[in-house]
Amino acid sequence: MSSPFSVGTEVIVTPRMSQHKRAAGQEVSLAEETRARRKLELRTVPKSSAPITEKKVVSETRKTKEVRTISNTTYSGPVIVPTGIYVLDRTLGGGLPLNSMVYFSADPRSMSEVFFYEFTQSRKTYYFTTGRRPKYVRRDITNQNLDPSDIIFVDIYSEYYFTSMGDMVDNLGNGHIDSKIIEYAEYNLRTILNDSHGEEINIIFDNFSFFMNLNVNPGLLKRLINLLYETTKETNSMTYLYALKGSQDDRAENEIINASDVIFDVDVEKHPDKILRRLSIPKIRGMAPNVDVIKFNVSEGINIDTSRDIA
Numbered sequence: 001m002s003s004p005f006s007v008g009t010e011v012i013v014t015p016r017m018s019q020h021k022r023a024a025g026q027e028v029s030l031a032e033e034t035r036a037r038r039k040l041e042l043r044t045v046p047k048s049s050a051p052i053t054e055k056k057v058v059s060e061t062r063k064t065k066e067v068r069t070i071s072n073t074t075y076s077g078p079v080i081v082p083t084g085i086y087v088l089d090r091t092l093g094g095g096l097p098l099n100s101m102v103y104f105s106a107d108p109r110s111m112s113e114v115f116f117y118e119f120t121q122s123r124k125t126y127y128f129t130t131g132r133r134p135k136y137v138r139r140d141i142t143n144q145n146l147d148p149s150d151i152i153f154v155d156i157y158s159e160y161y162f163t164s165m166g167d168m169v170d171n172l173g174n175g176h177i178d179s180k181i182i183e184y185a186e187y188n189l190r191t192i193l194n195d196s197h198g199e200e201i202n203i204i205f206d207n208f209s210f211f212m213n214l215n216v217n218p219g220l221l222k223r224l225i226n227l228l229y230e231t232t233k234e235t236n237s238m239t240y241l242y243a244l245k246g247s248q249d250d251r252a253e254n255e256i257i258n259a260s261d262v263i264f265d266v267d268v269e270k271h272p273d274k275i276l277r278r279l280s281i282p283k284i285r286g287m288a289p290n291v292d293v294i295k296f297n298v299s300e301g302i303n304i305d306t307s308r309d310i311a
Contacts, residue, residue, distance in 0.1 A: 077286070078097035078098065078286035078287065079097065079098040079099075080093070080094040080095050080096065080097060080098070080287075081095050081096065081097075081098045081122070081123075081200070081238065082094070082095040082122050083095050083096060083118075083119055083122060083238075084118045084119045084120070084121040084122030084123075085115070085118045085119075085301075085302055085304070087303075087304040087306065088294070088302070088304055091290065091292075091294060091304065091306075092281075092284075092287075092290060093287070096238065096262055096284065096287075097261065097262075097284070097285065097286040097287060098200075098236060098237075098238065099232055099233050099235075099236070099237065099238075099261075100232070100238055100239070100261040100262045100284075100285070100286075101228060101229055101232045101239045101241070101259065101260045101261050101262070102238065102239065102240045102241065102260060102261065102262040102263075102264060103241050103243065103256055103257055103260035103262070103263050103264070104116075104240055104241060104242045104243065104264040104266075105243045105245055105253075105257075105263070105264065105265050105266070106242070106243070106244065106245060106264075106265075106266035107245050107266055107267055107268045108244045108245070108247075109268050110266045110267075110268045110277050111277075111298045112242070112266050113140075113206060113242065114144060114298050114301060114302055115264075115302055116204050116206055116240060116242060117140065117141045117144055117146055117301070118144075118146065118301055118302055119202055119204065119238075119240060120141065120146070120148070120150065120151050120202060120204070121146055121147065122202065123150070123200045123201060123202055123238075124150050124151075124152075124199065124200070124201045124202070125150060125151045125152070125201065125202040125203075125204060126152050126154060126188075126192055126201060126202070126203050126204070127151050127152065127153050127154065127204045127206065128153075128154045128156050128185065128188075128203070128204065128205045128206065129153055129154070129155055129156060129157050129206055130156045130157055130160075130205070130206065130207055130208075130210035130211070131157060131206065131207055131210065132157055133155070133157055133158060134153035134155050134157075137153070137206070138151070138153070144300060144301055145300055145301070146301065154185075154188050156181065156184070156185060156210070159181065159184055160177070160181050173215050174215070175215045175216060178214035178215045178216045179216050179217075179220060181214070182211065182214065182216060182220050182221070182223075182224050185211070185224060186223070186224060186227050189203075189227055189228065189231050190227075190231075192231065192235070193231045193234060193235060196235040196236070196237065198235075198236055199236065200236045200237070201235060201236065201237045201238075202237065202238050202239075202240065203228075203231070203232070203237055203238070203239040203240070204239075204240045204242070205239075205240065205241050205242060206242045207242040207243060207244055208241040208242055208243050208256075209242075209243050209244045209247040209248050211224060212243070212247075212248035212249065212252045212253065212256075213247065213248055218252070221252060221255075222255065225255065225256055225259055226259075228241070229259055241256065241260070243256075260283070261283075261284070261285040261286070262281065262283060262284050262285070263281065263282050263283040264279060264280075264281055265279070265280045265281070265282065266278065266279050267280075276295060277295065277296050277297060277298070278293050278294065278295055278296075279293070279294040279295075279296055280293050280294070281294075295307075
C-alpha cells in the first residue's frame with residue numbers, strides 16, 4: 001500500500017547572503033519561491049553504516065575543551081560550542097556541550113521561537129516546521145534582521161495538513177496518518193545522519209508538541225525520541241525541541257525531559273507596568289547548570305538582561 005506522503009522531502013533552500021541583500025524589502029514571488037525549492041535526496045541508512053564521527057576542537061575561539069588527568073588516565077571534557085546568542089553564551093561560559101539534545105519548554109506567550117531564529121546563525125540548520133509553512137518562518141527570521149541563508153526547512157506542516165494537490169485536509173486524530181508522519185520525520189533524520197559527514201549542524205523542531213499530541217502508540221513516540229537522541233550523538237549537532245507549556249501529557253513530556261541533555265524553561269510574568277520573560281536552565285549534562293534566572297526581552301532578536309536584582 002502506498003504511503004499518503006510524498007517520497008521526497010521537499011525543503012526550502014533560502015538565498016545566500018548576496019541574494020538576500022538584493023531581495024531585502026521585497027516580497028518573494030511565487031515563481032521565485034518555486035525556483036528556490038529543491039528536493040533533499042532521501043536514502044535509508046543501514047544500521048551498520050551509520051557514521052560515527054570523532055569530536056575535534058576546530059577553533060579555540062569558538063570551542064573550549066577541558067582535559068583532566070586522574071590516576072595517569074586522561075579524560076576529555078565536553079566540547080563547548082556557541083548557541084548563536086553572544087550574551088547567553090557568555091553567561092553559560094562559552095555555550096553548551098556539543099551533541100546535546102535540548103528540550104526547550106516555554107510559555108507560548110513568550111515569543112521563544114526567536115531563540116531558535118538566533119540559534120540558526122551559529123551553524124547550518126535543519127529546521128523542522130510543524131505549525132506553519134516554512135516561508136512564514138523564513139519571513140519572520142529576516143524580519144529580525146537575521147540571515148536565513150544556511151537553513152534547510154523540512155516541511156512537516158504541509159506534509160500533514162495538505163494533499164499533494166495542495167488541498168488542506170483534516171488529519172487530526174487519524175492514527176494511521178499520525179503514524180506515517182512520525183515515519184516521515186524519522187526518514188529525514190536518517191538522511192541528515194547519513195549526509196552530515198562530521199559537519200557541525202543544528203536540528204530544530206518548531207514545535208515538538210505537535211508530535212507529543214499525535215494519536216499514536218506511545219512506543220512510536222519513544223522510538224522517535226530515541227532516534228533524535230542517537231542522531232544528536234552520532235553527528236556533530238545540537239538538537240532543539242521546542243515544546244509549548246500545557247500542551248501535552250505530562251508522562252510523555254517527562255520521558256523527553258529525562259532523555260534530554262539540557263533543559264531550557266521559559267516563563268512569562270505579567271505585572272501592572274510590564275511583562276517579564278524569564279529563562280532558567282536547570283539541567284546541563286557535562287557542565288554545572290546555571291543557577292541564575294535569566295531575564296530577557298524580544299525586540300531585534302533576544303536581548304539578555306545582564307543586570308542583577310538588588311534586594
